[in-house]
Amino acid sequence: MIERLGWVLRTLLSHWRRHPLQGVCLLVGLWLATGLWTGVQALNEQARDSYDRAAGLFGEDNQSVLVSPGNQPFDQEYFVTLRRAGWPVSPVLQGSVTLNGPDGAATRLRLTGIEPLSVPEQGSVVGTIQQVDLVGFLVPPGRTWIAPDTLAELGLSSGDTAQLANGHALPPLQSLAAVPPGMLLVDIGVAQRMLDQSGRLSQLLVEGAFAANQPPLPEQVALRWDVRDEGDLQRLTDSFHMNLTALGLLAFIVGLFIVHAAAGLAMEQRRGLLQTLRACGTSLRLVVCALLLELLVLALVGGSLGVLSGFALASLLVGDLAASLRGLYGAQVAGQLVLDSQWWLTGLAMSLAGTLLAGGSSVLKAMRMPVLAWARPQAWRDAQARSIRRLAIMGVLLLLVAGILIYVGESLLTGFMLLGCLLLGAAWLLPLVLSLLLRGGRKLARSPLGHWFWADSQQQLSGLSLALMALLLALAANIGVGSMTEGFRLTFTSWLDQRLAADLYLRPESQAQADSIEQWLSRQPSVQAQLPSWQVQSRVRDWPTEVSGVIDHPLYARRWPLIEAVPGAWDQLAQGRGAVISEQLAYRLDIELGDAIELETPDGIWTLPVLGRYADYGNPKGQLLVSAEQLNQRWPGLEVSSIGLLVDEAAISDLVAGLQDNFELGGFSLIDQAALKRYSQQVFEQTFSATAALNTLTLGVAAVALFTSLLSLADARLSQLAPLWAMGLRPSRLAWLSLAQMLMLATLTCVLAIPVGLALAWCLVEVVNVQAFGWRLPWHWFPFQWLTLAGFALLAVLLASISPVWRIVRVGPTQLLRQFAHNA
């Protein structure tokens, strides 16, 4: 039995030796599908691992902490008071530092100071503390614990020392796996020195069991209960990663189309071989086993190549991903890929499942045919024609489901299901629509050659339909995602122009510094207005929310666009009679104008009617603006978070120089409008760079699918063209006609892809974006983009057609005559 299986397998595999290019195409399909999918999964896993490391550092996701009302540093005396009162608290000081790497490049890192002896036991850092030289960490010069991937990114090694931009030298670096990426972990005393925050802390960790009931704080301790926001990262970034996954899945499906096309055509070419095998006494079960084994071998080869490429692709994109996650969510993601064996195995399993899905159907289809039907040359084509009708019916059903989902879907998952139904439904309907169009063309044809042109194109359809479906999917995805991205770019740029009303923004380090700066600024004639604001990190119905207190100034009404508002919203806000809220907070919590929001304050519950809604693109958290006066009354002791300045344009550089000289403000503490716009746009570009790369690759995959199909059809093509040659058409003319057929089919597909792409864009803008991020973009049309994409698609088709068409040009009489001999 095993020996027989071996012979059957060897016989089946010999097909690929005779058609190496077809085999290569199938492997390329598998390779691309697996590569793109595993690449995206690698990026997601890398990010999730980083979040987990950050969230688990000091305890479970919802680690309770004590912070100041405004989340600003507070006096460490509170820590001493609480410890004396028997509270199991541990001090933490966090801040951003800029580290000068050995190559001179500056890297921003998060410096965290801890007191290792009192850290709550639930955190991953405790396990680390028990395994390392704690004395070395505590006793001068101390140690700087750093993640191995961050250390490698910096180009440094354990034992090295590093210089911060503010002149301080870090204690010697020590690589520790438990430390999250982008973080420097030092002793609390060292952190206070490095951050120039002597005697200050940013939060107190509280032991889990003690914090469970959140006991009231002693009166003299002006702190409030909160939870560490690292746990929110997973929640906030879920949509981002789901978008990436959807794109990866799309690329995977398009890649599988190649596999499906190549496997189906290989099956057609091996029809006779299968008949011979059966006639010579190979049982159906043995043939199925051998075909499945063959698929397994192909899946393992293509999958292995794909997983390796996926790793390479992820390595290329992880830098951009890390930058955009940092820019969008403040999340630190390691810039160097570290993946476990499970990822590699999952990639191979995905390749295997994909191969079975794409290739298994042709095996099943062939198995259902009676053994004698394989001898009929038209059997496969008849089956293809039937499958076109079946596909169309399923396509219509999927489009109906999509229509229903538009009305009943209420989650991001149903949003993606809608996209899947729309894309697959449209793709499955394509062959029938093309067939009907070609039939129409045939009716209009007057000359015999014209009649043949349309009829033959229709005959080609069964062999090319899968590749054309892949082209439709890729084009529709490019048009849809491109429209959404471009629309977002336009909206985002004009929104930035409006929102960044002040010319300069500065963040004082303390209230004392803020007071000095305000006094200094009031003496500067070039400063037209100061717009200080106060911020409190809070939660509205458990959603992380930033409460911003703004002063009464006409600039807000003039430059802060509201999507909708009650009359006189800004005046009412200034009088403390309500709040304006961000669009995503309104959507996320289903808040309408006039609804009341309840905020927990040290002073009790603060009920605020909603006065307006504004766009706040790129901010994953909710935000609400309230009167600064009211905010300071509710949260006494708040320090100024930032000050916006309206300045005479000509005096900006002098004012910046003055602020830097007098208050040593630099880096992110003082930033002008242009720099802020540049930074925001950079984050935007980074966010969509992975999308753009995946989209381009998807179009490339579709071109490969077409090439595969054309190549596989090339043999059969000669026998179809030979009668025309015999009737007096030259091979070069036949080649041109074949090329024209391909371009005509591709053009029709492009034309059909535009409405599908626009429908996709509509779903992205109106459904997925709203579900994922909570904002809705205005609709824009980009006809030039569609034309460019269609041009690229036709170019790809042209390139894919060159080799098969050239083969027709070069074909000699002997080969053409042989077609008649074969048909005899």
Place this chain on the structure above:
Amino acid sequence: MLEVSTLTKSYQNPQGPLQVLNGVDLRLTAGHTLALMGESGSGKSTLLHLVAGLDQADAGEIKVAGTSLTGLGEAARAAYRRDRVAVIFQQFNLVPSLKVADNLAFQARLAGREDTAWLALLAERLGLASLLDRYPEQLSGGQQQRVAVGRALAVRPPLILADEPTGNLDEHTADEVMTLLLELVREAESSLLMVTHSARLAARLDRQVTLSAGRIVGDSLP
């Protein structure tokens, strides 16, 4: 060797059932050769396919070397095709991706009965010894049919079934292939059931049976 009793077979077509075989009775003794003749659509290829176990009869029985095909499952019929019979097709049905040597040994390997000495002798007798390293597409039609004959004989089955084995060949080549086939069938001690339109070729076999409208209408045996 072969006993066919009251065999009937019909196919469904858009106009209704089409009766192809209508109570065929036929016997072929071991070591003998039989030519099955008749006009197109008379049912001769259908009869051959049923005997080969490639299709199933509606009623009646087929016995080959004592084994009845009635009620055999797919796997058992495959084993029957592998061990008891070998089919030579008009279109040769060689495996295009395998060399001549592998094509010759193909069925014998599947049956687990590869005999290198017998294969070498077959190759020599069929004039294929110098072509063993070639692929089927590099051979002429006559050479390809010789490979198909060799593949069937390589397994030395009790019964060889040939469906117009020389239908694609010119008269001279057909005669050559036929001579070789009959010689080797004799040497392999097999029986031969051959479908043909050619009365001239049929005359070279021991017995001629004519089918018409699914019934035997002529038999050279009294």
